[in-house]
């Protein structure tokens with residue numbers, strides 16, 4: 657039985673401003689070691705848009721005052737695709753398939769790594785990760801972003817926000833709201849949340865750059881992060 661891990665990387669981990677080559681090198685070593693431990697280990701790596709998505713969406717909004725959300729989303733999608741193409745090239749020996757741009761499309765999982773990017777407007781790559789988790793029967797999505805934990809509110813805006821070790825889907829839904837806006841900064845997007853809750857998925861949110869912590873998560877030990885949904 658394959659052991660498939662769905663790694664939902666925020667683009668801020670791959671391209672916080674410029675491409676973080678040092679981190680990608682470290683991650684290559686980390687994941688290669690895990691893949692080499694057991695031939696059943698496989699990873700679906702979903703990549704967000706990071707700084708290029710935000711910068712280009714912002715440029716569009718600056719130029720066009722009544723900007724269109726659909727257009728803004730397509731700009732973001734293209735940023736996810738360039739980031740994903742880079743990660744696919746880095747893992748080329750493990751990843752014979754093209755970058756997945758429609759998470760409902762892959763008929764099979766060839767090789768050991770599958771890399772996915774944005775699909776179509778209306779959500780973030782979090783949703784694409786949930787669709788792939790359903791398709792390949794993975795019961796957990798690892799949401800690896802620029803925050804170590806989910807808080808009761810956005811910690812960048814509310815100094816009283818408290819970190820959470822666990823939050824149910826019902827409580828998380830109240831925090832994330834129902835509405836999608838292109839480039840929205842939330843740990844897990846509202847559209848992905850709705851589907852993940854329906855599937856009773858577990859999401860583990862943790863700092864993407866802390867690979868020692870990610871190892872602990874893989875090993876099933878104590879870790880720093882937030883479990884959302886199924887305990």
Ligand SMILES: Nc1ncnc2c1ncn2[C@@H]1O[C@H](COP(=O)(O)OP(=O)(O)O)[C@@H](O)[C@H]1O
Nearest residue numbers: 666667668801802806807809810812841842843
């Ligand atoms: N309840 C919350 N808990 C933690 N972070 C939150 C929360 N609400 C909003 N945020 C914001 O979401 C950001 C993470 O989302 P995002 O920047 O899209 O990350 P990534 O690009 O890594 O996916 C955090 O930096 C934080 O400012």
Ligand SMILES: O=c1ccn([C@@H]2O[C@H](COP(=O)(O)OP(=O)(O)O)[C@@H](O)[C@H]2O)c(=O)[nH]1
Nearest residue numbers: 667704705706729732733774775780781839
């Ligand atoms: O299937 C997708 C994936 C992404 N996006 C757009 O691309 C942006 C960047 O993707 P994501 O939010 O996943 O990147 P991150 O913020 O995590 O870097 C999103 O805000 C959306 O505007 C989209 O419309 N559909």
